Amino acid sequence: MRQVIVGIGNAFRGDDGIGRHVARRLLDFVPPDVVVLEENGEAANLMAAWDHADRAILIDAMTTGAAPGTVMRFNATDLPLPREMFPHFSTHTYSVSESIELARTLERLPSRVVVYGIEGKDFETGAGLSPEVERAATNVIDLILREIRR
Amino acid sequence: MKDKKKSQSNGNTRTIKCDYLARVEGEGSFHVKIKDGTVTDAKLVIFEPPRFFEAFLRGRRYTEAPDITSRICGICPIAYQMSSIHGFESAFNVTVHPQIRQLRRLFYCGEYIESHALHIFMLHAPDFLGYEDALQMAKDYGDVVKMALDLKKLGNDIVRLMGGREIHPLSACVGGFYKVPTKKELLPLVERLKWAVEASVKTIRLVATFPFPDLERDYEFVAIREPDAYGLIQGRLVSNKGLDIAISEYEDHFQEIHVKHSTSLHSTIIERGPYFVGPLARFNLNFEQLTPLAKKEAKGVKFVPPNRNPFKGIIARAVELLYYCEEALRVIDQYQPPPAPRVEVTPVATRACGCSEAPRGILYHRYTVDNDGIIRSAKIVPPTSQNQPTIEQDLFEFVQNHVDLPKDKLTWQCEQVIRNYDPCISCSCHFLKLHIDRS
Numbered sequence: 001m002r003q004v005i006v007g008i009g010n011a012f013r014g015d016d017g018i019g020r021h022v023a024r025r026l027l028d029f030v031p032p033d034v035v036v037l038e039e040n041g042e043a044a045n046l047m048a049a050w051d052h053a054d055r056a057i058l059i060d061a062m063t064t065g066a067a068p069g070t071v072m073r074f075n076a077t078d079l080p081l082p083r084e085m086f087p088h089f090s091t092h093t094y095s096v097s098e099s100i101e102l103a104r105t106l107e108r109l110p111s112r113v114v115v116y117g118i119e120g121k122d123f124e125t126g127a128g129l130s131p132e133v134e135r136a137a138t139n140v141i142d143l144i145l146r147e148i149r150r
Numbered sequence: 151m152k153d154k155k156k157s158q159s160n161g162n163t164r165t166i167k168c169d170y171l172a173r174v175e176g177e178g179s180f181h182v183k184i185k186d187g188t189v190t191d192a193k194l195v196i197f198e199p200p201r202f203f204e205a206f207l208r209g210r211r212y213t214e215a216p217d218i219t220s221r222i223c224g225i226c227p228i229a230y231q232m233s234s235i236h237g238f239e240s241a242f243n244v245t246v247h248p249q250i251r252q253l254r255r256l257f258y259c260g261e262y263i264e265s266h267a268l269h270i271f272m273l274h275a276p277d278f279l280g281y282e283d284a285l286q287m288a289k290d291y292g293d294v295v296k297m298a299l300d301l302k303k304l305g306n307d308i309v310r311l312m313g314g315r316e317i318h319p320l321s322a323c324v325g326g327f328y329k330v331p332t333k334k335e336l337l338p339l340v341e342r343l344k345w346a347v348e349a350s351v352k353t354i355r356l357v358a359t360f361p362f363p364d365l366e367r368d369y370e371f372v373a374i375r376e377p378d379a380y381g382l383i384q385g386r387l388v389s390n391k392g393l394d395i396a397i398s399e400y401e402d403h404f405q406e407i408h409v410k411h412s413t414s415l416h417s418t419i420i421e422r423g424p425y426f427v428g429p430l431a432r433f434n435l436n437f438e439q440l441t442p443l444a445k446k447e448a449k450g451v452k453f454v455p456p457n458r459n460p461f462k463g464i465i466a467r468a469v470e471l472l473y474y475c476e477e478a479l480r481v482i483d484q485y486q487p488p489p490a491p492r493v494e495v496t497p498v499a500t501r502a503c504g505c506s507e508a509p510r511g512i513l514y515h516r517y518t519v520d521n522d523g524i525i526r527s528a529k530i531v532p533p534t535s536q537n538q539p540t541i542e543q544d545l546f547e548f549v550q551n552h553v554d555l556p557k558d559k560l561t562w563q564c565e566q567v568i569r570n571y572d573p574c575i576s577c578s579c580h581f582l583k584l585h586i587d588r589s
Contacts, residue, residue, distance in 0.1 A: 044299040105288040
């Protein structure tokens with residue numbers, strides 16, 4: 001099975017950088033046949049990132065109101081990602097949930113798509129993760145490593 | 151991209167509100183007053199929090215201006231880099247190798263391809279085809295949206311290849327580039343660009359079939375004219391009403407005025423008024439310098455200058471998409487790396503004026519620098535600021551001519567009038583809402 005892991009976010013908007021942070025740390029642990037990428041979430045680039053993959057695992061910050069660092073797993077294979085949890089921050093690009101739905105419409109979605117959301121606390125400009133959010137990275141890494149072996 | 155619309159009716163008073171204008175870069179606001187069927191007032195109400203770029207450039211070295219100003223925009227960073235770089239090079243009497251000039255055009259091609267593809271298909275086409283957004287449009291026009299995304303990706307990849315990343319690329323500098331590509335690095339783009347030429351032809355033929363509302367005004371179109379190429383960087387500023395000036399004379403002819411209803415400055419031509427920049431202006435003024443294929447395709451859909459319908463800007467944008475795909479192929483074909491990526495630059499105390507055609511229109515920079523090359527003052531006039539008074543007048547006239555339309559349709563068409571200009575409101579950090587008061 002061809003697998004792609006994509007860490008999504010903007011490293012200069014605080015906790016929005018968590019997706020990329022997790023992806024970077026995963027590089028030390030994943031088998032060589034698993035591709036790990038970092039993206040800003042732009043629809044065209046995401047579709048190129050998971051092109052030809054059988055399974056895509058995405059990691060992104062979310063805002064649900066849960067405690068910062070809370071991790072949730074979403075199966076986006078059959079159902080849309082809840083838009084309100086992965087909101088649209090940029091006026092220039094679609095949100096991750098919109099990008100997935102666009103890919104679904106265009107039949108450019110892998111047969112399995114899983115999204116790990118990590119509740120962010122602070123999305124202000126500037127680099128650096130909140131401690132609770134950074135601590136959640138280890139948990140997500142474990143979950144993803146188990147997922148890719150299934 | 152949320153789009154909340156509300157409306158109220160109170161006797162012969164109608165208030166239509168659109169809290170969040172969709173499918174533009176940034177956010178903005180609009181108010182119309184209609185009394186007894188006549189438009190009495192139309193204002194583009196902009197709340198612009200100052201972004202302080204012109205202030206915090208003071209005290210920085212001229213070498214930093216391209217990278218600092220490029221942060222003003224995520225979609226057109228190269229335009230900012232080119233305007234500032236060429237301003238300084240003109241002022242410091244720096245001559246770059248011809249291949250550097252070619253590479254800069256190639257760099258700009260990447261930006262045009264991704265910006266125009268994004269706007270034509272994802273932001274503007276849904277208006278003409280009656281969809282709320284491109285996500286909805288994709289259900290019926292899947293192949294067209296796929297083509298748009300692939301075009302955008304190609305543009306992004308050109309920028310990434312030359313500049314290290316798509317957003318705020320890092321290679322352009324005063325005197326040349328920090329790093330230039332090898333010919334071998336550029337060659338993989340060729341096949342994709344050939345596909346893009348075909349895709350652009352399809353785009354022109356598709357958008358020309360769209361239903362275009364009637365609106366024609368006697369605009370003053372302003373664009374850069376270069377002697378040997380479709381106007382893009384430096385050159386002279388020309389208009390269809392007799393303007394023909396050097397970039398350094400910009401402030402003798404254009405002024406920014408503060409209007410009460412907006413914290414954003416309005417740019418006008420002194421003693422004449424509003425003007426129109428962007429693809430339609432360039433198309434009208436520089437048509438003869440397009441490639442033979444671009445001219446042939448434009449004529450094929452009966453789209454030739456002069457054209458004064460701002461809704462048809464989408465066709466001009468599509469023609470430019472084709473031109474810039476061909477231009478990228480031309481540059482790559484003739485490219486040989488220059489002997490050095492950049493030349494030595496010695497600053498002098500002077501006034502530096504630079505102008506280039508961002509995808510949305512002319513972008514003017516002016517700096518004063520001292521003998522150490524430290525910036526003492528800066529002025530940046532983005533294209534969207536320059537189009538604001540014209541957008542306002544379009545809305546006034548459009549609403550007047552369609553005053554009896556049902557409110558939802560009128561609101562939507564007003565948004566479309568604004569989207570004709572592909573406004574990069576985030577460049578001027580604006581917030582757009584739509585309010586129509588009928589009384």
